[in-house]
Amino acid sequence: MAPHTLLVHAHPRSDSLTAQVADLAHARLKDAGGTVDVLDLYAEGFDPVLRPADEPDWEDREKRYSPEVHAHMDRILAADDIVIVFPVWWMAPPAVLKGWIDRVWNYGFAYGRSKPRLAAKRMLWLALMGQSAQEIEALGLSAVVDTQLRLGVSEYCGIEDASVRIVYGTELSGVPKDRRPERVRALLAEADAALEGVLSR
Ligand SMILES: Cc1cc2nc3c(=O)[nH]c(=O)nc-3n(C[C@H](O)[C@H](O)[C@H](O)COP(=O)(O)O)c2cc1C
Structure with missing residues (x-):
């Protein structure tokens, strides 16, 4: 069955550019015969702030979290693959995405069980x-995104088939205006290659 x-x-x-890469990913996934649930965190108005209702209770991994969080958990459970497209801000995901992880990838659901519920899923973090x-290399920060997300989130939640791919050099202000379309095409081609590597698994 298609994923x-x-x-x-x-x-x-x-x-x-991030939205263009997400559109590209959507088209590629559909072309490959799969079905896609698009979660645009800004468009859906996701609230990234973790409040008491969604705070883990370390003594109760069966805790019932807020209805919004359970609705997001259901979307994760329904998926074979999870692809996350985002810009890197301060060497980290944007707050809305960080908050989605904080609230939804919660204790008892994503981690905290001897048999992790999400272990069979495949995951791609596609960062711009x-x-x-x-x-990034000169700053000694090459491994930061991979360490935070692949190890810190995916593997921590038992997902071994996870990868981080980075499209670098997306800041176009230093590129002359007449050369920007060509540069955008090259960046989209890089994103396409990153998707190909993962979708063809
Ligand atoms: C708040 C903020 C923080 C950023 N921090 C970083 C950073 O730490 N490293 C980096 O390479 N780029 C950083 N950038 C640049 C973004 O990664 C870049 O603007 C984005 O990838 C371009 O894609 P877009 O057109 O979809 O925004 C930052 C941008 C913003 C707005």
Whole structure:
């Protein structure tokens, strides 16, 4: 059976490069014969602030969280694959995405069980970074996103088939205006190659 993918993206503008990469991912997943649930965190108005209703109770992993969180958990459970497209802000996911993880990837659901419920899923974190790979390397930060998300979230939740792919150099202000369309095409081609590597598994 063709896989069902939860495609999450997080960007305030629908004309952003991030949104274009998310659209590309959507098209590629559908072309591959799968079904896709698109979760645009900004468009859906997701509230990233963790309040007491969604705070883990370390003494009760069966805790009933808020209805909004359980609705998101159901969308994750329904998916074979989870693809998350986002810009890197301060070497981390945007707050709306971080809050989605804080609230939804909760104790008893995503972690805290001897048999992790999400272990069989496959996951791709597709990140866009303004700086070049060389600039990130020079800062000694090359592994930060991979460590935070693949190890810190996916593997912590038992998901072994997880990867982080980064499209670098997305900041276009230094590119002359007449060369930007060509640069955007090259960045989208890189995102496409990153998707291909994962979708063809
Ligand atoms: C608040 C903020 C923080 C950012 N932090 C980083 C960063 O730590 N590293 C980096 O390479 N780019 C950083 N950027 C640049 C974004 O990654 C870049 O704007 C984005 O990938 C471009 O895609 P977009 O057109 O979809 O926004 C930051 C941008 C913003 C708005």
